[in-house]
Amino acid sequence: MGIGLALLIFNDASGDASGISSDTLGRVFYLGVLGAVIGAGILASRHRFGDMARNLALWLLVVLLLVAGYQYRYELQDVANRVTVGLVPGSPLSVTDSEGQNTVTLEKLPNGHFEARLSIDGKPVRVLVDTGATSTVxxxxxxxxxGFDAEKLAYTIPISTANGNATAARVIAGEIRLGAITRRNMPLLVAAPGMLEQSLLGMNFIGALSGFDVRGDRMILRD
Known part of the structure; x- marks a missing residue:
């Protein structure tokens, strides 16, 4: 350790010692000290070599798994999202491409409709995707x-639903999140009590995206 420190000190002025740069010499010195400490700990433990080799191999495997998990974190996240989509209908599959554009994919339900799980002002809401609806209802x-007080809303806006004509009230959502896609301060409609069985995701949200298309059993929304 003393020799290594001396070499680093004398090497600082010239930037080179026997053809070795200061950075390389510093790394070698660091690894040498670390190896000496680990070796001294192994010798001082007085365990059998076979046990020590097995423990070192296990720790090495743990380190490799952690490194591999970090390097493939985005791929693993994609796999987890796909598993969630398969287990929980309506769960959005979010993907971010190399240009930073967010894409959300929805799977078609057995009834032939697309359903999505939104987050509106932090609260989960299941909605039916309706490209024929002008507004999200x-x-x-x-x-x-x-968080809206339905009893205090004024249901004065006429709307047309699958059950016929109805009335609705206008509200503003602070944030609507569909997977990785977020829109803020977006106007919504609240149907009068008993007029709508399931909330609808309309074109005021979908139209704010850069595009969407349906490919077989998948609907792809692009931010």
């Missing part, structure tokens, strides 16, 4: 879950 139950 919440049921009174979902509106109250988000």
């Amino acid at each position: 919440l049921t009174t139950r979902d509106a109250e879950r988000v």
Whole structure:
């Protein structure tokens, strides 16, 4: 250690010692000290060589798994998202490309519709994707879950639903999140009580994206 420190000190002025740069010499010195400490610890433990070799191999395997997990973290996250989509219908599969563009994929339900799990002002809401709906419409139950007082809303806006004509009230959502796609301060409609069975994701949200398309059983939304 003393010789290594001396070489580093004398090498600092010239930047070179026997053809070895200061950075390389510093790394060699560091690894040498680390190896000496580990070796001294192994010798002082007085364990059998076979036990020590097995323990070192296990620790090496743990380190390699951690490094591999970090290097492939995005691929592992993609696999986890795909598993979640398969287990929980409506779960969005989010992917970020090399240019930083977010893409969300929805799987078609057995009934032939696309369903999505939104987060509106931090509260989970299941919605039916309806490209024929001009606005995103919440049921009174979902509106109250988000935080709107359904009893104090003015249901004066006429809307057309699958169940016929109805009335709705206008509200503003601070944040709507669909996977990795987020929109803020977006106007929503709340259907009058009993007028809507399930909340709808309409074109005021979908139209704010750069594009979307349907490929077989998948709907792809691009931020």
